[in-house]
Amino acid sequence: MFTLFSILVARIWQTSLIALRALRRNKMRSLLTALGIIIGVASVVAMVAVGNGAQARITSQVSALGENLLTVFAGSKRSGGVSSGLGSASTITLADAEAIAREVTDVAAVSPEVSSTAQAIANGRNWSTTIAGESSAYLKIRDWKLAAGSMFTEREVRSAAKVAVIGSKPANELFGPLNPVGQSVRVKNIPFVIIGLLESKGAGMGGQNQDDKIIIPYTTAMKRITGDKFLRSVNVQIASTERMEVAQQQITSLLRQRHRLTAGHDDDFNIFNQKEIADTVNSISKIITLLLGSIASISLVVGGIGIMNIMLVSVTERTREIGIRIAVGAQPGDIRLQFLIEAVTLSLLGGLIGVLCGVGASQLVGMVADFKAVVSTGSIILAFGVSSVIGIFFGFYPAHKAAALNPIDALRYE
């Protein structure tokens, strides 16, 4: 059994040498033939890498919203059929936020939020930015770190202290390279002491710059900036991912009850479930990756047909060679193996160059786009597997044709 196996291996090896020599003789043609596979494999690898990269980027953006986060937005205000966007209506109060903290199970933290746009003045410059009123738990909920200084405390929230944590954008606009911590900034003529500087987070899901804001205690914001008792939203962090759906249901029924909404009325608020968004985004980007990959794999099939075409030409061209080989004792299996190995070598060669090109292309895309393309070993293995299968599949017919030649006819072929 072992000797039989080693004979088989030796035979395949010897036949591979013949096949390789034939390919080397026609270098240019071999390369052009492999081009179809090269393009196919390169585009599969690159497309999947770009798709994966985009997906990873979106996923990280979604999780940057904070972990296990439910955001309760006030409904949108309507005036004459024109919607002013979520959070614009006056429906959610501080009492609602407190009720959520008190009555919904598995709540880890609750952060009421108000926001408005205002002019911030400091250091002799001014900058129009978002003034967000938040609780002391806000940074923890959003999984947001400070570059310098500290967040305001629960105590400062309760006392409506005039303290602020500044985003990197206004910090840069107002103070340039200076450290803003310890400086003062005026909003609506009220001086705030800057006690912290936020780490830069970049563009958010909607593309807006998350760094362009100044965070102050929501109590201070309600009292001195917005001047009303309604909230834009409430961020609710749930203890575990599994409990998010139940918590969402509980919040819904709690708020409906508190707002005295009967069965016929729609909710006057909206709840954004971060996990749901993440799931949706994930499945969408998976579909896109799959779509890109399958479009690219069409070119693999086209490449395979190219190989079949050239192999058929090659069999016809080398009819006499085949005749000579058969005449000196090559068995049909030897001839079949020789042409099959030629086809597989062509497609594997194409696969190898294709993977290199694909990785290169992904790197290029990564440089141009604002995310890194992720080349997966899975897609490389798949590309190799598929190209060798293509070689065998599309090489089989020409190889069979060569092996079936009648030696006399083949030797007489001109």
Added chain:
Amino acid sequence: MSNAPRTPVIQLRELAKTYQTGEVEVKAVCGVTLEIQRGEFVAVMGASGSGKSTLMNTLGCLDQRTSGDYLLDGVAVAGLNRKELAKLRNKKLGFVFQNFNLLARTSALENIELPLFYSQPLVTLRDRRERAVQALEKVGLGKRGDHFPSQLSGGQQQRVAIARALVSRPEVLLADEPTGNLDTRTSIEIMGLFQELNESGITVVMVTHELDIAAYCKRIVVMRDGQVTSDTRPDDRRSAREEIARLNQVEAKASLA
């Protein structure tokens, strides 16, 4: 070597080969009965179209007969499949063609190695090279191993082809008009090579339509219209070695004059 030495290496009984081209049937060989013993040197003669090549291709297991029996070394060839025929060609037969049929852009040595590539049991790379070199030396081309066919003369190419036919140590060497494309002197040299090989024990069957060439063989079979019309053993057989010596003398004289 399991067969008794008396068994003919080739036995034909009422062998026939008919080509079917459209409506027309061509009886290329019809009813040839022939026995060839080990160590014979046979010339098959006959006019063009008399069925010599068809007979040789059948003997060489390159083509299958339509009816009749062909026993090669006691084995009936008719019942064998393509794979078994390939093994037979590889092991027992060496074929030399009129147009040499060497692989282009492949060195002489690699051409000679070709049959060993397909031998069973497998021949190692080193043995293959060694045997090819030996065969090349036997045909007197020791220094031309790495030449391509296009860099060799017709006679040299035919020598390479003969070396290729010899390398797998066959029982029978079959040659279809091996001197057909060669000048007189080179033809005689090739016949000399065949005579040498025959003396070392190889059975040689060759086709020629030239009486001058057939005169170097031990036995002459003449064909007409697909049938054997005469089968003789001339006693005034020529020696190629002597003939070449004579030619050399003539040439030396001519260059002196």
